[in-house]
Amino acid sequence: MSASLWKTPQQRKAERALKREAVLRAAARAFSEQGFHGTSLDDVADRLKVSKPTIYHYVRSKDDILCECVRLGLERLDAASAAVAAEGGVATGLDRLTVLWTEYAHIVTEDFGRCLILVGEDPLPPAARKELRTLKSRIDRRFRSLVETGIADGSIRPCDPRMLAFAAAGALSWIARWYDPDGPLSPDQIARETVSFIVDGIRG
Template structure:
């Protein structure tokens, strides 16, 4: 009786498929960027070295060069990521439609939330100033696109009667400036969550802080006259 030769087991490659390797590399690159953003926010851009970033990630400095070119490259990507998140969020709100004031409030909420995140805080605390001129120009173009969306929403709100007449350019600067400052004073271990900060900030910006007389006080004032 002939014996059957056992079939060899299919070999298992120690290398992951190309798609999985690409995902793993992207995940590690994102970890480099996120860690760098945290350190930039904590220590400042100039006081943070590639050695500091490598040490926090528990890797060697040469390993970083597999994912990024330089410290300037890291800052560029951190700021670009945050601005991209803002633009994507605003675009989504615009596509959803609704009244101009509702869209404006939602865009303010998105902006406020992002500046409490690592990349968003990096935009506010570090910005593009440490970068060479050509890279600063690119990031300023992205910022201008976000500013333009706020101006358009404010102008639409004035047109629909939900916002008081004002200069949309000045109003956009004031709103964005106030919301941006959150990225400077926000602390993850603070008393308020990012959501609470957004709600409170937007309420103050939309209503103002000046005390308005109640209907009863208005009536009393008219009678006294």
């Protein structure tokens, strides 16, 4: 049958999206392991066992790749925080933050989340940096506002919401630095234990 020999436009589009993600993922790993300045597009091509021109079929430049990797990491945090912030119902601020912080811990063990923390937007040109920082600020504000909700409903003890949000972000982001995918601890165990250190210290 022809279907097995010639792909439909939809199949080609899906395949292209998959290949582009594979390029970004390989680059995110390389940036996290070797640093942005220590990684060439040849390194990324080598990891995928393709040629450098093949890479350029999916991305424009090394800057373009990092921008996308950081954006994908931030979009995971943005979606997770938007979902928890929008939640109605009776959950306290602290309960909702517990869910969100647990998700945060998982995200920073993944390729794009790890690249977001270990490399971030700093090496990018001003325009890209500005755009990503705007997204970052929105996420930061959402975390802070959930802390404020928790203080208001009594589930979190009175404290400086900005400092608590930063302390939690630091404890969780640090996971990206020490997490070893081949090590004995699963992302789940790490998330549970790290979140418990934060949560147990701030109950109202």
